[in-house]
Amino acid sequence: MMVHLDRLRAVVRAAASLTRRLPLVSLLLAVLLLLPPLRAFGEATMVRQMLVQMPLIVLAGWCAGRAWVRAPEGSRAARLRSFADSFNRAGATGIVIASFTMILWMLPRSLDAARLSFGIDALKFASLAFGLGLPVAWSWVRCPPIARAVIHVEVIATLARFGWGFAAADERLCASYLQGDQERAGMLLVAAALAWAVVVAWRPLFGGLGGGKPAAKADRRDGAIA
Amino acid sequence: MVGMARTLGASLVALAAGLAVTWAATDGFTAFTLETARRAAALAHPAPVPALPLRFADGQLRRLADLPEQWLLVDFVYTRCTSLCLAQGSADARTMELLASEAAQGRVALVSISFDPDHDDPAALRAFIARDGAAPPGRLAAAPAATQDVARWLDAFGVVVIDDGAGGYAHNEAIGIVDPDRRLVALIDAGDPEAAVAALRVRW
């Protein structure tokens, strides 16, 4: 019995240490995705590049950003962050950076460029992780609720705009991808916009801020509002 | 307050940088697709075409520079194509009709370059340009003499060839205009012979 419990504890501890290393693990994963075979796989279709590969890279950057935000008091990372924080009141700077990064990599020309050139693709990996995922993790918690709501609406609108554009274009916008692939990617982006809208609207519409708790507390939680 | 001023400064810098990068990445908010970009680039910076040998439909090896005609129209094909290239073939035929007299005088030629040299030997190329009987004067076809040159040709013209998922290829189509100095000076919609001829005529 004791033995089993010990084992269980060891497993839990290992899992916990893994989650602590999650940022590292996920960045490593992102680098792996850049290796030629995985890169070719991840970019073989537009759907894969836009809806699988790129979100994974952003997620990796986001994990890194989370770790940075939560770095223990007094550590180098924390000191650096509190300096950086002074340039990022209300998350404004980070959100500006993230917006540009997001839109830039959704342009058909950038999708092509990333597919066709390893150098540009490396740039894409770096900027999606450190120019989108990381700034969002760093800034979102500092965004006032109103700004969050506006950002959500903009993100939904942006997904829908690109999706509509790709689905509606009657020629191939990317030299590297087929028309049917482009249409599928477009439809999926529109679907993503709808799903995003439902997910973020649900709580304000029906659930409130964590059961009507004082907003000051709820605000600090991610995605608490809108 | 320090944070406020710093943030304002930093976000303005980020905004300016973001706009600058977007500007650079889209040629000043004009080219959002690779196709638009390569056409704009051809117009803005005419670049020499590769000086690599091509095997023509008559079996001879020549470089584009060796051709006597002053102006060249160049497009990319593979002869096994059963879909868009058929339309391309009729568009090319129409172009040659429009340019018949100039082509007869040796002032212009239309060269289809195959990106599938392993398959497109001179016989296949001959069959390709002479689909309806004999090839008209100035109607040429060629394939890179060495398979490893294909990439350089495609690169020079900004052509991207992908698997069409049905055993063939898909590629961005356009007709390149190559001037007497053998520089690529413009790329015109492939399906629009009138536009190609007009673009050629203004340069004569």
Add this chain to the structure above:
Amino acid sequence: MSAYAASVKPAPFVTPDTPRAKFAFQLYAAVGISVFLLMMVAGVIMRAGQGAWLGIPPNYFYEVLTLHGAGMVGTAGLAGAAVMWYFLRRYVELSNGAFLAMMGLSLVGVVLILLSIGLGGFAGAWTFLYPLPGHGMGLWGTGAAATFMIGYLAIGVGFLVFYADCALAIIRRYGSLARGLGLDQLISGKVDPAHPAAVVASTMAVIVNVLGILGGAIVLVMTLVALYEPGIAMDPLLMKNLIYFFGHVFINVTIYMAVIGVYEIIPRYTGRPWKVNRAFLGSWAAVVLLVLSVYPHHLLMDYAMPRWAAAMGQIVSYLSGIPVILVTAWGALVNLHRSGAKWDTPLRLVVLGVFGWAAGVIPAIVDATIRVNLVMHNTLWVPGHFHFYLLLGMLPMVLGTLLYACTREGRASAPLDKLVFWGYAIAGVLFCGVFLDSGVHGIARRFATYDAPWIGYAQAGAVAGTVVLVCVLFLGGRILARLPRASLAA
């Protein structure tokens, strides 16, 4: 009464009455009245031009039409929001910053729109129907059209900020938007009569207009894309759907916001609270649910939208509004009946607003009947019905609320006030009546120059419009003169 209901009894003046808040209100009143007046001048100029009293070159007419449409709709939005803010802040805590940000961003948008029309010559109408903005035919360029769209986007972001603030405040107080709307009471059947009507209406406005603005934000950018990347061919039907979704919702919501003035002001004269009941909550919920459930099917990338869907959407969206009008008109009548209320100009205006709104629905229903629509659409019947709603519904509610806020202390109602009120009401009805009658006689809307048989109508409209303008000038002057004494607690 449920425990929940007891815990959220209206507490007057939740939001502190700071000088900044008062300034914000005064700013909205001043900007609103000034722009309304200017746009009315533009309206009279158009009618006088159609009536051959003024020689206006057609391209100039269409610029004025674009300016009048965009200017009136935008200002109606701001003024409606001001009414909503004025009363909603008594129940939930609103921020002055968000309210002022809406004005700031709107002014940025207005400058861009003025540049686009004035300098760029943009004249593609406030509805910017695709692909018109990209086809200036030498009258305007791509840049002018793009500037117009960007101006709209700026205004849209401004409204989003305001609505997000309202949503947040409502959620903080009531737990969720559904509860603000009274959906829980509707479902459980235990209606709390003290649940503020202002909160119900505000919640509806927030939900519906955020969706409307989202649609607008998408279609505006797609219009921009179409301007610069003609290779991406938009589906005109889908574009039109989205534009109309956005346009209809935005302009409709101005009334739904302004009507809060009715719910709040009439009870202050009669001493009888405006009690919400099932019918009230049900009809407000219906509007939201219908907008939520009817319109998404226009968005489903459904290129070959069947005809019946368009027709149905049209009819349903009209019908969904009617219950609210009925409960409001009925509620107002019941509240006023034998109440001994002392009539003065603010009350008169607010009640005129209810009349205009309720009466305006009749031509709307007529127009939404497909058989009729085949004949009437694109005639002046259409401006007839919406001017009825707006000029005699929304605007009197707004003016009544502003006047009410400014005249509580030491108010003096002169006989002239009464004359002006009746002048406005009668001339307004005549002005809209001329539009409607012109529609019956098949006179097309949006025509710059008229054939001889049409000119008389336009002249009648110009005269009535001028009387309306003069009366609103007087009422607006009253409000502006008394603005320093405006009270947020009136």
